[in-house]
Amino acid sequence: MKNLDLLEQWYKKVCVPDFIESxxxxxxxxxxxxQDIEIAAFLSATIAWGRRDIxxxxxxxxxxxxxxxxxxxxxxxxxxKLKGSRPCKCIHRTFFENDLKxxxxxxxxxxxxxxxxxxxxxSQKIINHGGxxxxxNINYYIWNGINLFRNEMAxxxxxxxxxxxxxxxxxxxxxxxCKRLNxxxxxxxxxxxxxxxxxxxxxxxxxxxxxxxHVARSARKLKLLKRNSNDKKAVIELTENLRIFDSQxxxxxxxxxxxxx
Numbered sequence: 001m002k003n004l005d006l007l008e009q010w011y012k013k014v015c016v017p018d019f020i021e022s023x024x025x026x027x028x029x030x031x032x033x034x035q036d037i038e039i040a041a042f043l044s045a046t047i048a049w050g051r052r053d054i055x056x057x058x059x060x061x062x063x064x065x066x067x068x069x070x071x072x073x074x075x076x077x078x079x080x081k082l083k084g085s086r087p088c089k090c091i092h093r094t095f096f097e098n099d100l101k102x103x104x105x106x107x108x109x110x111x112x113x114x115x116x117x118x119x120x121x122x123s124q125k126i127i128n129h130g131g132x133x134x135x136x137n138i139n140y141y142i143w144n145g146i147n148l149f150r151n152e153m154a155x156x157x158x159x160x161x162x163x164x165x166x167x168x169x170x171x172x173x174x175x176x177x178c179k180r181l182n183x184x185x186x187x188x189x190x191x192x193x194x195x196x197x198x199x200x201x202x203x204x205x206x207x208x209x210x211x212x213x214h215v216a217r218s219a220r221k222l223k224l225l226k227r228n229s230n231d232k233k234a235v236i237e238l239t240e241n242l243r244i245f246d247s248q249x250x251x252x253x254x255x256x257x258x259x260x261x
Contacts, residue, residue, distance in 0.1 A: 004245050006260070007222075007245060009256075010257075010259040010260050011252055015194050016194070017194070019194050020194055022056075023052070024044040024045065025041075025194060027059050028044060028187055028188075031069075031070075033069065033071060035071035036069055037188075037196060038118075038198070039074065040063065040070060041184045041187045041188050042117070042181075042184045043062060043063075044184075045180045045181065045184035046095065046103070046164050047059060047062070050093060058095075059092075062092070065082075065100070066078075074104045074108050079105070080101075082101040082104075083097050085098055086098060094163070099164055105156045106152065106154075106157060108156065109152060110149070110156070120148060120152065121141075121142070121148070121149065121185070122145075122199075123145075124141040124145040140171060142182075142202075143171075143178075146182075147170075149165070166181060168232055174231055175231070176232060177231055177234060180210070182208050182211075182235070183210035185202075189203070189204055189206075189207055190207070190249065190252070194255070204248065204251065205248045207239075207250070207251040209238055209239050209242065209257075211230055211234060213230065214257075215254060215257040218257040218258075218260045219257055224238055239251070
């Protein structure tokens with residue numbers, strides 16, 4: 001149980017309210033309206049790579065463009081004023097105004113079709129196999145939800161898939177770890193103090209860990225991850241091992257592995 005004690009120690013040290021001010025999750029915490037929180041979570045997570053101070057500056061710039069309510073900005077069509085192709089202004093590294101426009105167009109489509117983004121992901125919760133849900137697929141619907149989100153965003157953009165929305169593949173075919181999408185889902189589904197616990201239809205037990213190089217490195221040192229590649233199979237392997245420690249909330253240890261790294 002040495003690993004469990006270490007993980008619990010780091011979890012309690014890192015998962016505290018003070019963590020919010022230095023993390024991109026702060027942007028989702030700024031809003032009260034459900035749709036604004038969802039949009040802020042997905043957009044903040046989408047640009048969450050690189051130096052953290054630069055990520056925060058980039059996110060400030062992005063949300064300044066969207067005014068007081070990202071949802072109102074999108075549904076009113078204000079985003080159409082953004083340039084749709086390059087050259088256009090850079091928001092964060094390889095994420096430009098045309099990429100933001102892509103996301104806005106996709107969000108508008110998803111809200112019109114599903115009402116909110118939780119409904120989109122929750123629609124994949126029951127995988128019908130002759131009227132019953134197979135044990136194999138009890139938690140896999142999160143990956144199916146990511147695939148559906150990716151496809152709906154493409155539908156809204158004339159079939160174009162964005163490089164900023166990772167492809168998880170299928171049950172049969174391995175794909176990306178989808179670190180940033182799993183991060184947004186962690187923020188929206190897990191309870192506080194750092195995460196928001198906004199979504200109630202999907203339980204924390206269904207989540208998969210947002211795997212980046214630092215978390216993966218810590219996990220391998222603790223022998224919680226054997227796979228060398230940081231892909232979807234590695235995410236599943238690590239999350240299943242973390243379920244042994246806490247089956248109801250395995251992704252809480254994302255904080256611990258991040259802190260230990």
